[in-house]
Amino acid sequence: MYYIDSLLIKNFRNYKHQQVQFNPRLNILMGRNAQGKTNLLETIYYLSVTRSFRTNRDQELAHWDDRHFFLKGCFLKDDFSNEIQVSYRHNEQLKVLINSDPVKRYDHLQQFPVVIFSPDDLLLIREGPSTRRRFLNLEASRLSPVYFKELRMYQRILQQRNQLLKDKYNYTAINTLLDPWDQALVTSGTNIIHNRIEMIGELEKEAQLLFNQMTNCREKLSLKYVTSVEADGNLQLTKEKFYRNLIAKRDQELKRGSTAIGPHLDDLEISINGYDTRKYSSQGQKRTAALALKMAEVSLFKKQHNDCPIILLDDVFSEFDRERKSHLLAFLKENTGQCFITTAVGLNSLVESLNRDHKIINVHQGSISNEKGGLSS
Ligand SMILES: Nc1ncnc2c1ncn2[C@@H]1O[C@H](COP(=O)(O)OP(=O)(O)OP(=O)(O)O)[C@@H](O)[C@H]1O
Ligand SMILES: [Mg+2]
Structure with a gap:
């Protein structure tokens, strides 16, 4: 079994200095509003992903009085202990150490999986394509280091290519200059697209199962990759189409100074009974779809x-x-890993029905005290 055993927090959000010991099974973070419950979840997520689920700006994570923060978590798996340390200092590169060895940020993305469920999960359905692209990139990178490497490469190629498109060369010169970048963009972009399609297929299988359970098979959830490139099942054919379409957009690209097709513009369509959830679904359907996707993420990990x-x-x-509560509860019962639940009110009936060894952690103004937990019967 895999879990986080202990955590040291310095200057992160509203925590100045805090040491916490966790229960391997269930931890209930109790406290009134704005006390630091979500902040505590954010530290655990940050250790796993080296990015917050609430912001991309690390400086927001440092306590207002400081321009640095430090986190140290001890993750245990099958008697092996891994200590992850991250230290942030304003205007410096994030330092990450695993068992005292320095590693590059994001290089351990696949190793210590953590999944967050939050009311913001709905944004995946409600917001524009860039939110779903971010989701696809993060999930695929957390599942595969190869994807992450390819993504970095694609982003570099895209940046260089866009720079060339912005620079005002004469038309013949630009074609010669762009040629190697076109080839590189198509090769790397095609790999990204095919990886995404494969991951979406896996995610869809899991999400459909869960969605069926929640709707008694009355409705069907589907996930579809929507691409600007006309992807084909065959890698070589996608490459050829991508290249042809890219060349056809040359004038438009030169006018705009940016790359007009590629996975950086693609989207994930989430639909119920064939209708795009973003446009047509009710609030309840959106919530159920978002929950199914989250649970599917857990299943993939x-x-x-x-x-x-x-x-x-x-x-x-x-x-x-x-x-929805009862479906989530049933899912949690099946998934016996470590779990953290924040709440502003007592959760006696929930804790009782989970029937798990647990710890109650009281959160008050960025500081933590423990209440007796135990095994509810
Ligand atoms: N960088 C920061 N430095 C200091 N305090 C911060 C920082 N960022 C956020 N806070 C404070 O942290 C508190 C919010 O913490 P958090 O979001 O964890 O609340 P919560 O306990 O989850 O509350 P709720 O039940 O309303 O969700 C707020 O009071 C906010 O002002
Ligand atoms: Mg909160």
Whole structure:
């Protein structure tokens, strides 16, 4: 079994200096509004992903009085202990150490899986394509180091190519200059597209199963990759189409100074009974779809690691109706990994029905005290 055993926090959000010991099974973070419950979940997520689920700007994470923060977490798996340390200092590169060895930021993305459920999950459905692209990139990178490497390469190629398109060369010169970048963009972009399509297929399988359970098979959830490139099942054919379409957009690209097609413009369509959830679904359907996707994410990590990821549930139970709550509860019972639940109210009945060894952690103004936990019966 895999879990986070202890955590040291310095200057992160509203925590000045805090040491916490966790229960390997279930941790209930209790406290009134604005005390630091979500901030605590954010530290665990940050250790796993080296990015927050709330912001891309690390400086927001440092305590207002400081321009640096430090986190140290001890993750245990099958008696092996891994200590992850991250230290942030304004205007410096993030330092990450695993068992005292320096590693590059994001290089351990696949190793310590953590999945966060939060009311913001709905944004995946509600917001524009860039939110879903970010989701695809993050998930695919957390599942595969190869994808992450390819993504970095694609982003570099895209940046260089866009720079060339912005520079005002004469038309013949630009074609010669662009040629190697066109080839590179197409090769790397095609790999990204095919990786994404494959991951979406896996995610769809899991999400459909869960969605069926939640809707008693009354409705069908589907996920489709929408690409600007006209992808084909065959890698070589996608490359050829990508290249042809790219050349056809040359004038437009030169006018705009940016690359007009490629995976940086693609989208994930989430639909129920064939209709795009973003445009046509009710609030309830959107919530159910978002929950199914999250649970599917857990299933993918579970398959990959042969072990449950750490699950963080931020305020989820207060947001859900009875039916969704009971599905989530059933899912948690099946997924026996370590779980963190934040709440502003008592969760006695939930803790009772989970029937798990647990710890209650009281959060008050950026400081933590423990209440007796135990095994509810
Ligand atoms: N960089 C920071 N430095 C200091 N305090 C911060 C920082 N960022 C956020 N905070 C403070 O942290 C508190 C919010 O913490 P958090 O989001 O964890 O609340 P919460 O306990 O989850 O509350 P709720 O139940 O309303 O979700 C706020 O009071 C906010 O002002
Ligand atoms: Mg909160």
